[in-house]
Each structure stands twice: as C-alpha cells, then as structure tokens.
Amino acid sequence: MNGSEIFNAQLWMTALSSATPLALAALGGTFSERTGVVNIAMEGMMLTGAFVAVLASATLHSAFLGLAAAILSGMLMAVLFAWGTIRYKADQVVVGMAINVLAAGLTGYLLNAIYGFTGTPPDTPRLPDVTIPGLAQMPGIGAVLGRADLLVYVMLLLVPLSHYFLFRTPLGLRMRAVGEHPQAADTAGIDVNRLRFLGVLISGALSGMAGAYISIGVLNAFNVNMTNGRGYIALAAMIFGNWKPVGAFLAAALFGLANALAINLQGLEGWHVSKDFVLMIPYALTILALAGIVRRTTPPAADGIPYEPGH
Amino acid sequence: MDVVLELKGITKRFPGVVANDRVDLDLRRGEIHAVLGENGAGKSTIMKIVSGLYSPDEGTILLEGRPVRFAGPREAITAGIGMVHQHFMLIPVMTVAENIVLGREPARGLALDVRRAREDVRQLSARYGLEIDPDRLVGELSVGLQQRVEILKAFYRGANILILDEPTAMLTPQEARELFRIMRELARSGVSIFFISHKLDEVMEVADRVSVMRQGRRVATLPAAETSPEQLAELMVGRSVLLRVERGEHRPGEPVLAVEGLGRAARGGRAALADISFEVRAGEIFGLAGVEGNGQQELVEVLAGLLKPDRGTVRLGGVDVTGRSPRQLFEMGVAYIPPDRQAEGLVLDLTVAENLALKDYYRAPLARRGLIDVKRLAERARALVVEYDVRPANPAAVARTLSGGNQQKVILGREVSSSPRLLIAAQPTRGLDVGAIEFVHRRLLALRDSGAAVLLSSLELDEILSLADRIGVMYKGRLVAVLDADEATRERVGLLMTGATAAAPAGAGTAAAGAGAEEVRRP
Numbered sequence: 001m002n003g004s005e006i007f008n009a010q011l012w013m014t015a016l017s018s019a020t021p022l023a024l025a026a027l028g029g030t031f032s033e034r035t036g037v038v039n040i041a042m043e044g045m046m047l048t049g050a051f052v053a054v055l056a057s058a059t060l061h062s063a064f065l066g067l068a069a070a071i072l073s074g075m076l077m078a079v080l081f082a083w084g085t086i087r088y089k090a091d092q093v094v095v096g097m098a099i100n101v102l103a104a105g106l107t108g109y110l111l112n113a114i115y116g117f118t119g120t121p122p123d124t125p126r127l128p129d130v131t132i133p134g135l136a137q138m139p140g141i142g143a144v145l146g147r148a149d150l151l152v153y154v155m156l157l158l159v160p161l162s163h164y165f166l167f168r169t170p171l172g173l174r175m176r177a178v179g180e181h182p183q184a185a186d187t188a189g190i191d192v193n194r195l196r197f198l199g200v201l202i203s204g205a206l207s208g209m210a211g212a213y214i215s216i217g218v219l220n221a222f223n224v225n226m227t228n229g230r231g232y233i234a235l236a237a238m239i240f241g242n243w244k245p246v247g248a249f250l251a252a253a254l255f256g257l258a259n260a261l262a263i264n265l266q267g268l269e270g271w272h273v274s275k276d277f278v279l280m281i282p283y284a285l286t287i288l289a290l291a292g293i294v295r296r297t298t299p300p301a302a303d304g305i306p307y308e309p310g311h
Numbered sequence: 312m313d314v315v316l317e318l319k320g321i322t323k324r325f326p327g328v329v330a331n332d333r334v335d336l337d338l339r340r341g342e343i344h345a346v347l348g349e350n351g352a353g354k355s356t357i358m359k360i361v362s363g364l365y366s367p368d369e370g371t372i373l374l375e376g377r378p379v380r381f382a383g384p385r386e387a388i389t390a391g392i393g394m395v396h397q398h399f400m401l402i403p404v405m406t407v408a409e410n411i412v413l414g415r416e417p418a419r420g421l422a423l424d425v426r427r428a429r430e431d432v433r434q435l436s437a438r439y440g441l442e443i444d445p446d447r448l449v450g451e452l453s454v455g456l457q458q459r460v461e462i463l464k465a466f467y468r469g470a471n472i473l474i475l476d477e478p479t480a481m482l483t484p485q486e487a488r489e490l491f492r493i494m495r496e497l498a499r500s501g502v503s504i505f506f507i508s509h510k511l512d513e514v515m516e517v518a519d520r521v522s523v524m525r526q527g528r529r530v531a532t533l534p535a536a537e538t539s540p541e542q543l544a545e546l547m548v549g550r551s552v553l554l555r556v557e558r559g560e561h562r563p564g565e566p567v568l569a570v571e572g573l574g575r576a577a578r579g580g581r582a583a584l585a586d587i588s589f590e591v592r593a594g595e596i597f598g599l600a601g602v603e604g605n606g607q608q609e610l611v612e613v614l615a616g617l618l619k620p621d622r623g624t625v626r627l628g629g630v631d632v633t634g635r636s637p638r639q640l641f642e643m644g645v646a647y648i649p650p651d652r653q654a655e656g657l658v659l660d661l662t663v664a665e666n667l668a669l670k671d672y673y674r675a676p677l678a679r680r681g682l683i684d685v686k687r688l689a690e691r692a693r694a695l696v697v698e699y700d701v702r703p704a705n706p707a708a709v710a711r712t713l714s715g716g717n718q719q720k721v722i723l724g725r726e727v728s729s730s731p732r733l734l735i736a737a738q739p740t741r742g743l744d745v746g747a748i749e750f751v752h753r754r755l756l757a758l759r760d761s762g763a764a765v766l767l768s769s770l771e772l773d774e775i776l777s778l779a780d781r782i783g784v785m786y787k788g789r790l791v792a793v794l795d796a797d798e799a800t801r802e803r804v805g806l807l808m809t810g811a812t813a814a815a816p817a818g819a820g821t822a823a824a825g826a827g828a829e830e831v832r833r834p
Contacts, residue, residue: 170416188414189385
C-alpha cells in the first residue's frame, strides 16, 4: 500500500463505522447538555446498551428486539442518572462516574454469571446491513454509503432531525432555554426539571443505541468493557461540535477518520510514525478547541448546574 | 377608582421569621403604587406572593373582587399579573422575539412560527410604545432595553397588572428617567403597577400612592403628593433619619493625592482615560460624578493600583506611586471600597473576622513568623463589629449571611480602621437602604474631619452633592470640570455629565460650565 492508496473506500467505510456510535452518543449528549445536564454517564449507558443488546438478541433470537432492549436499558440508566442529578441535585460528574463504574461492574459480572468463560453465544443475531438501491451502484460513493449497517443510516437521519428539533421547534426552544437560564424558563411557565429529564432520557436512548451498534451492529458479541471509553470520546465530540447536532456529527466523523487512518497507516510502507500519534490528533484538536485556539466553543450557560427554584 | 387587586391579612412565615404579618394592600386600576421598605422589610415577599412564587400562610387575595389562589407563577401570569424581576429573566443568546414568546410559542405544524413571533412582538411594541427590534440578540442590548423586553414579556402573556421589583437598580439615571416615562404612560392606558423600591426620590417622583413596609408589616399608605421624603424615611426606619448628613466647614490641608496627565487606552472592555489631572487634599471629600461608563471606575482602579495607566503620574504625599500594586499602596495608607461589595469587597464564604483581616493578615500584629495569630484576629474583629455596628455582632458569621448594609459595614470597618491617608470609595452606598446609607455617609465625613483625603465616586448625584467639598465631572474618559461644592447645582453637574460642554466648541463649553468652574486642560 502506498500513500495515495490510503484513502480508499475501505478507509471511508471504516471511518463511517467508527464514527457511528460516537455520533449517536454525541447527539444524545447534545440534548442532555442543552438542557443543562453534563452527561459523563454516556460511557456507562453505552456499555449497558451493548451488553443488553447481545443478551436480548441472543435470548429472543431477534437483533431488533436486542436493539429495542439496548435503547430501553440506556434509558433506564438515564433514569437512574436523572434521579440522582435532577431529583436530588447531586453533582452531575460524580453521579455520572458512579453510573459508569456501576455499568462496568454490572455488565462484567452478568457476562460472567450468564455466559461464563465461553463468552456470548456465537449465534447471536446481528443487526442487518441495508442496501440503498441506486446509491449502491454509484461509483465511489456507492461503495461507502450504498450498503451499511442499519444504524449508520439511522444516525445519518438523526443528525438533521436533531438539529430541526432543537433549533426549529417550540420544544427545542424550551429545552435550550432551560439549559441557558432555568429561572427564566421557570418564570415563563416551563417545567425545568421535566425538560432536563427529557434531555437525559434522549441521551440514554441514543447512548443505548450506540452501544447496540458496537455489540450487535459491527459484531455479534459482547466482551468486558467493550465500549472502551467511546462514551468519553462522544462527549469530546459533542464539545468540539460546540453543543450542536451537526457539529457533533462532524466532530465524530473526524474522530472516526482518525481512527480509520490509524488502522490503515499500519499497512503503509515507509511510514514510521506510530499510529498512536494519528489517534491522538482528534483529542489534541479537542483540547485546543476547549482552550479556544482552533475555534471558540460556548457551552449552555447553565450546563452542569442543578436547578433550585427561588434562587 | 376601582380596586383591581386586594390583599387582605396576608401572613407568610419562614423558619424563624415572619416575613409578612397581616398585610393589607390594594392596587387601583391605572395607578402606580410604590411599595417602599428597607431590605428585609418584606416587600419582596409580598410581591412574590402576588406573583405566585410563594403561597401565603394566611389571608386572601382578591382579583377584581374574586378570591384567587395561585399554585405557581404560571397561574398568576394567566390571571394577568406580570412580574419584572430585578435580575432579568432573559436568555442572552436568544433573540428578543424568542425570549418574549418562550413558553407560549406560536407554532406552524411542528415548527416554531418565527414570523408570527416577530409580528406579535412588533404589535405589542407599537401598542405600548416600547420600541424594540425583535431580531436582536438580547445579550447585545443595553440594560434599559433588556428591561423593556421583560415588560413586553409580561404583556405578551396578557398582563394588566405589572410588578416591577427594584427596576432602577441596574439602570443609569437616563434609563431610569425613561422607565418612569414608560410607567406613567402604561398607567394612563389602564395598566396597574406595583413599584417596589427603597429609593425615596424615585418613589416621590413616579408613584401615585406609597405603601411603607417595616419588619413585615405595612405601616402606612399615603398619596405621594401628601408626603415628604423625610416622613417616608421615618416610616421606613422607625426613627427619624437624616437624609442629608451635616457637613462641617471645608478646611483643606496639604495635597494627599496628585494626579497628573493620566491616560489609558480603552481595552479589555474598559473605558479610556485621557489627560486627567487633579488633586485631593487632606480634610476634603473629592466627589467624582458622571454617567456610568465614562471612565470613573477605570480612574478609581488606576488609583487603587488595580489597573496600570499608559501615561501620567500618580503622587501620594509627593511620592510617585504610579503603577504600584494594591498592597504597596495599602502599606502607604491608601484604602479602597470597591463598587461591588460581593464580588470584590468580600470573600463571601469567609467569616466576618477573616474578611476584616484581608488587607493586613500577613503582617504584625495579626501574623507572627508567617503564622496568623487567630486570637488577635478574633479580638480585633470583635472590637470592629461593635465599632462599625455590624449585625449580628458575631465575627464568626459567614459574610454571605449578612445583609447588604452589614456587608458594607464590614468593608468600611476594614478600610477605615486602617487610618488611611487616602480613602477611595466607589459606589459605597449602592443598593443600601436609608439607614445604612446614613451610617456610611457619617463615616466618610468623620474620616474627612479627621484629616484624611477622600475620593468618592458615585452614580448618585445627590450623594456627591451632599458630601463632596469639590466635584469633578467625568465624561468620555476626561475630567471635564472641577467645581467647588457651593457653585455645584444639580442642574449644572447634570449638564456636564451629559457632555454638554464636551460636545460644544471649546469656547461655548466654558460658558455652559459657568464662571467659577476650574477649566480643565485639554490637549
């Protein structure tokens, strides 16, 4: 493989595949943080979703029921997270970390308790690939976008939908208002905590979906700590994307591309730079973004602050 | 005139306090009814009950003669009661239209109908004479315009009763005057207004009737035309208050502060200073007047060592101290009362005793061999809270728990007890009630009479006129005039503050400033 062959269809497919779970979770995170809840628990929600997807898919012999169960499990973790952070106004980062530790322990334990050393069943159904007629036949782009896992297309659809929802609908306006100035929203007759709960719940659903993609989209198996920090990377993508759906998607795509490049570069002759450096680029960019060097990011004004009426 | 809203026997208790004690209050259609009281008198509580934020423990609210109970702000809004909070409930990153329709958005299918929102705002604007651009971001508007958005928000929700909670606290004098004009117009068109304030002159200027609250009770309701500031102050405080503290004869001594050709470019959101020269002598109060944002605060911060000037010199007792740090200046006898006591004056989560030691904790007698002598610190604090009448007189109280007036007394105690040669006081009475203002004024005059130099920067022109021996007027970063107290009238200083001289040709400027004004050099 030489330099020009690096950017082949395989690279773009890998990039899109790597970007999908990041983008799904980052979109969810955008909803949560736009309402003012810092959601570091996406990692745990994702991991739970990944495990439950395999569990349900293998037990019920249906990848779609696996997906549905994964989404529900992500939402269940979100309810737990919301209960601590919104109902009891505990520190969002602390509760988020607790959820992540809980998810890691719980999935690891259940994996061992249910499947023992043999791992998840090899006949676990995985989510189907979808072929887009017409697009698949097109040269170049067809090889990348013509045929992919169902959730890749779901993700691509959710990007404009999320944007429309947040920035064009009354409910989106209210959710953003809650994240910017909860007192103002409250005095305008908006139920702050209900909308925050909704934001966290959407985040849980999309994180669960992202987890399902990792376990029964790309593969049909679950192993210990399978998400491997993707929840945090999704959080970084959301921040790099400036708390906007389209931005979050583009940032996730960039992270996915870096990941794909790092894989492809290993096969490149005469290339002596460690792949770790390539993998590092998106994170370095995120740090620079947060420091306001690459671009200015502005979080919602009340992001991370529990709402106490009357203050 | 018919009564729109009537409160009967409203009582509200909080743990340990009765915030409202059997309060009766009524609002007539089309009137401006001022509710006057010191901080903590219960005027905010009663308004929060009217606007549905609190529910009363006892008593009834009659709206158009019918008893009502509000379970929350939303119900009060639906009933036509709109509250404009002192701290605006606006989202800076959203447009004027978005802020106004929030919670009651016009929709078109699933989407927000932006065009109709804009149109609705335009119509309201026109109907109430409150001009505003619906597409501007709220964060880009001046405070006065933001308040206009708040008022429109209430009208968008169908309010015909408006509660304005300390609406002038954040406004410049010009914006306040504009607000009063709007209030009168609204009242004429049939809107009934509760106007919460602790400022006597505003109440006298704009209200039809005045209700005075003290310690949770309504002590009087009077037509504004039949009362006087003195009577209202006495009702508020419960004893007679001197609204103007007597100022003894002006006996200036040697110059303590001498500023020569001071200049600083505008940067970092701070106004520019240009060619400022003046002196403050021992035994005098030099008042710095001006509309907010004309460089007074920048000048004060340069003199306090917080900002570095680009050119010019600052001398203290003849010694060049230009560019010295706040601590170096403190050690040379400069004390500073910052304009924002919560952000700059105090560390709110430290105790009163610790706050009193912020300037000299590091040196004898408070510190020995690098360690703070806690016993001495507490002893001195105990003496100071008594001397400066801090309530509660408890040095171990956390500063945050004190009222604004008592917080200011802590700052005053810290700064004045260091026996400074020069005290720089910026907005020392902002947001304080009349009793506390009187206390601060007495202390400033006592310091002056003991031979210190005092530089007083204030946006309250009356404060400057009653305390200062000489008055400097700032406009666009320049000291446009320095007047002696006996030649400074409200009108004349007010005119100078609006740049009447600076805008006119040099010759005309001198005339407008009037004979006797010490003309300040211009480049």
